[in-house]
Amino acid sequence: MSALVLLTPDAPDGRIADPEAPQLLVTDLGVVRGDGIFETLLAVGGRPLQLEAHLDRLASSAEALDLTLPDGAHWRAAIETGLAEFARRHGDGEAMIRLVGTRGVDAAGPPTCWVYLQPVPAGNRxxxxxxxxxxxxxxxxxxxxxxxxxxxxxxxxxxxxxxxxxxxxxxxxxxxxxxxxxxxxxxxxxxxxxxxxxxxxxxxxxxxxxxxxxxxxxxxxxxxxxxxxxxxxxxxxxxxxxxxxxxxxxxxxxxxxxxxxxxxxxxxxxxxxxxxxxxxxxxxxxxxxxxxx
Amino acid sequence: MSALVLLTPDAPDGRIADPEAPQLLVTDLGVVRGDGIFETLLAVGGRPLQLEAHLDRLASSAEALDLTLPDGAHWRAAIETGLAEFARRHGDGEAMIRLVGTRGVDAAGPPTCWVYLQPVPAGNRxxxxxxxxxxxxxxxxxxxxxxxxxxxxxxxxxxxxxxxxxxxxxxxxxxxxxxxxxxxxxxxxxxxxxxxxxxxxxxxxxxxxxxxxxxxxxxxxxxxxxxxxxxxxxxxxxxxxxxxxxxxxxxxxxxxxxxxxxxxxxxxxxxxxxxxxxxxxxxxxxxxxxxxx
The missing domain is CATH 3.20.10.10 (D-amino Acid Aminotransferase, subunit A, domain 2)
Known part of the structure; x- marks a missing residue:
């Protein structure tokens, strides 16, 4: 009922992963220290709204946390992949997109980054x-x-x-x-x-x-x-x-x-x-x- | 180089899991909202120090967050399992034990809980x-x-x-x-x-x-x-x-x-x-x- 795209050093533009399967280590500093940042945005008709404003804010949060994240082009590519995957499963309905970047397992290593897409939760409106x-x-x-x-x-x-x-x-x-x-x-x-x-x-x-x-x-x-x-x-x-x-x-x-x-x-x-x-x-x-x- | 015990509804006293393999969903509220609690303690010679004080504080943090966690007996059992596993891999050296409980994927569902053990990080002292x-x-x-x-x-x-x-x-x-x-x-x-x-x-x-x-x-x-x-x-x-x-x-x-x-x-x-x-x-x-x- 959702879609997941992981941005990794091997796949900087993202690769589709199973959102129902565990993807994160218990040692990720995003998990044990809340040491990460995120954005939530809406996509309508396959188009993310205010995408640049969200990517700008993500970059500014990353800077405040001394977190080196993939640049906007990679996030845009991963979001596009995610939206296509979401559309295959759900058609062209509205999607809630969450972008997350954490410090990863090792502060000196790569961050953990993903794009998660799900239908807009019922009752929200x-x-x-x-x-x-x-x-x-x-x-x-x-x-x-x-x-x-x-x-x-x-x-x-x-x-x-x-x-x-x-x-x-x-x-x-x-x-x-x-x-x-x-x-x-x-x-x-x-x-x-x-x-x-x-x-x-x-x-x-x-x-x-x-x-x-x-x-x-x-x-x-x-x-x-x-x-x-x-x-x-x-x-x-x-x-x-x-x-x-x-x-x-x-x-x-x-x-x-x-x-x-x-x-x-x-x-x-x-x-x-x-x-x-x-x-x-x-x-x-x-x-x-x-x-x- | 470490050990992991997951406390699940099926295994309330914990079951050994692979700490090097992903164990957490990207939708866990502990991950995306920092909605969880933890304790870190030291074990010397296979014995966790100040265990009851740490379990008490874990319970008190859980209460402040309206988080229903397994009770102390389950944590104690899981820690014991983890220490035995850790000793098998490392001998009887000092271990740093981390207890974590998050709200899980669904606020209405079970929390996500684990015990993670690793050698005391070098340089710490x-x-x-x-x-x-x-x-x-x-x-x-x-x-x-x-x-x-x-x-x-x-x-x-x-x-x-x-x-x-x-x-x-x-x-x-x-x-x-x-x-x-x-x-x-x-x-x-x-x-x-x-x-x-x-x-x-x-x-x-x-x-x-x-x-x-x-x-x-x-x-x-x-x-x-x-x-x-x-x-x-x-x-x-x-x-x-x-x-x-x-x-x-x-x-x-x-x-x-x-x-x-x-x-x-x-x-x-x-x-x-x-x-x-x-x-x-x-x-x-x-x-x-x-x-x-």
């Missing part, structure tokens, strides 16, 4: 229609930490996601669907697997605002794609700082991510906030225009 | 003799974060160790051997893979002091073992808070860990501090008394 209940969770870091402490890897998409997963479990136990991280100095940061996006109107001008990148969040590829088409469509663009109050008192808030796309938030810590299906549709249309380019 | 140069690195978290934000998993030994590894790389690039994390409010926390331990004399009484556990650090099994024998030997025991100044102005500072045991620090951010081979020997002897029990 239901919440997109009904709106998300979210809780605000303290991320523990100040919004200044990223700029003074590069070893914290803030802004890198590492496979060390245990805290992100724990935050989601905590949110679910509170009856919420998702979480939004807040810095120790009270800035809205990001979701565990998404970027925060706010729509507001100032002096009659419609604005899309996302938190400051330098506050230690991931550069959102979906948010980036949306911004690129929203501006020529008349939206003013803004970059935080945002506080929790900004989530409450504006025209709408969304969590943006590569597979779920734009999911509106309908409540924050139990407090209802405006949800506009029209705005979600309008922004999603702009986003899809961007991603189809 | 050289630094123990000459003393460590360390740099202080901001951990980004306040020493209060652990008590208010359980989703940060502070105090749990997860496989999401990318920050710990990045901190070590950063330290090495500065020409240092290791790092000591400091909280955003200026408390000494721990090393990326070790516990901080200070010896000092107050009013003629010798004290061993380690940072406060509730500041969000791992409970050190080595420090715990040492404390248990140091007290009857006349040492007074103390628990932080400690500041960077405490690293400078006392009788000695060590990084304690399960395999390297007690490694003295000889400089902090380039500033030399007292190193007493006699104290290291005395404390190591106390530690070994404890671990041999």
């Amino acid at each position: 239901e919440l997109r229609d009904r709106g998300l209940d979210v809780v605000l969770l303290d991320r523990g870091y100040s919004s200044e930490a990223a700029s003074v402490a590069p070893w914290l890897l803030l802004g890198s998409k590492t496979t060390s996601y245990a805290v992100n997963m724990a935050a989601l479990r905590y949110a679910h136990r509170q009856g919420a669907d998702d979480a939004v991280f807040v810095s120790s100095d009270g800035r809205v940061l990001e979701g565990p697997t998404s970027t925060v996006l706010i729509a507001r109107t100032r002096d009659g001008v419609r604005e899309l605002v996302t938190p400051l990148l330098r506050s230690g969040i991931l550069a959102g590829t979906t948010q980036g794609a949306l911004f690129a088409t929203a501006e020529p469509a008349g939206w003013q663009l803004g970059y935080g700082p945002l506080t929790p109050e900004d989530l409450i008192g504006n025209d709408g808030v969304w969590l943006a991510s590569s597979v779920r796309l734009l999911a509106p938030i309908r409540s924050v810590d139990g407090r209802q906030i405006p949800v506009s299906a029209e705005l979600t549709d309008e922004l999603t249309e702009l986003l899809l225009t961007a991603t189809r380019r | 050289e630094l123990r003799d000459r003393g460590l140069d360390v740099v202080l690195l901001d951990r980004g978290y306040s020493s209060e974060a652990a008590s208010v934000a359980p989703w940060l998993l502070l105090g749990s030994k997860t496989t999401s160790y990318a920050v710990n590894m990045a901190a070590l790389r950063y330290a090495h690039r500065q020409g240092a051997d290791d790092a000591v994390f400091v909280s955003s409010d200026g408390r000494v926390l721990e090393g990326p893979t070790s516990t901080v331990l200070i010896a000092r004399t107050r009013d003629g009484v010798r004290e061993l002091v380690t940072p406060l556990l509730r500041s969000g650090i791992l409970a050190g099994t080595t420090q715990g073992a040492l404390f248990a024998t140091a007290e009857p030997a006349g040492w007074q025991l103390g628990y932080g808070p400690l500041t960077p100044e405490d690293l400078i102005g006392n009788d000695g500072v060590w990084l304690a860990s399960s395999v390297r045991l007690l490694a003295p620090i000889r400089s902090v951010d380039g500033r030399q501090i007292p190193v007493s081979a006699e104290l290291t020997d005395e404390l190591t002897e106390l530690l070994l008394t404890a671990t041999r029990r």
Whole structure:
């Protein structure tokens, strides 16, 4: 039900492997130390969306981790091989593609790299229609930490996601669907697997605002794609700082991510906030225009 | 050169597997999300040291991650099997044992668990003799974060160790051997893979002091073992808070860990501090008394 392409020193453009068979050693540093990076992207009609933005972010995460990964051409070739294999098995349906690169078994040796493709998980988009209940969770870091402490890897998409997963479990136990991280100095940061996006109107001008990148969040590829088409469509663009109050008192808030796309938030810590299906549709249309380019 | 025992639903007490062959799926959540926990311990003469303390900490990490792992009896059986296999290959030398439990492929399914044994890596103990140069690195978290934000998993030994590894790389690039994390409010926390331990004399009484556990650090099994024998030997025991100044102005500072045991620090951010081979020997002897029990 899925497809796997391994990028190895012998097959730098990737070779098809069995995703149902074990492929990784128990000594891989990606496994025992979470010492790796990843990207998740969506492919529609056999075409990966925002591929270059994802490859750029993969390269930037690799640099932050001093990880030497195959260059973009190899990843592109492996993704193409994977998409062809996926299409043979599933037809032309949407695919969720995961790119992973770990430090491998030996820090001095080759990294372990693969492209994994699977159908988009069911239920992933239901919440997109009904709106998300979210809780605000303290991320523990100040919004200044990223700029003074590069070893914290803030802004890198590492496979060390245990805290992100724990935050989601905590949110679910509170009856919420998702979480939004807040810095120790009270800035809205990001979701565990998404970027925060706010729509507001100032002096009659419609604005899309996302938190400051330098506050230690991931550069959102979906948010980036949306911004690129929203501006020529008349939206003013803004970059935080945002506080929790900004989530409450504006025209709408969304969590943006590569597979779920734009999911509106309908409540924050139990407090209802405006949800506009029209705005979600309008922004999603702009986003899809961007991603189809 | 190593041994591997997998704990599976079919073989809850473990079955020997090939450590040189792939054993893990690329979809394991331990791999792609760092969603797992681990322990590392030393075995001497076929006997794992501080086994119960490590199993207790494994259980406590599992609880923090809502991870249902095999109980201690299964781990003990698997470790025994692994040690016998290791001895067949290596004789009765020291072994480094790693216990790992991940969330597995499906959060609703069984975890992925294994025991891996290898010879103690060469060079691991050289630094123990000459003393460590360390740099202080901001951990980004306040020493209060652990008590208010359980989703940060502070105090749990997860496989999401990318920050710990990045901190070590950063330290090495500065020409240092290791790092000591400091909280955003200026408390000494721990090393990326070790516990901080200070010896000092107050009013003629010798004290061993380690940072406060509730500041969000791992409970050190080595420090715990040492404390248990140091007290009857006349040492007074103390628990932080400690500041960077405490690293400078006392009788000695060590990084304690399960395999390297007690490694003295000889400089902090380039500033030399007292190193007493006699104290290291005395404390190591106390530690070994404890671990041999």
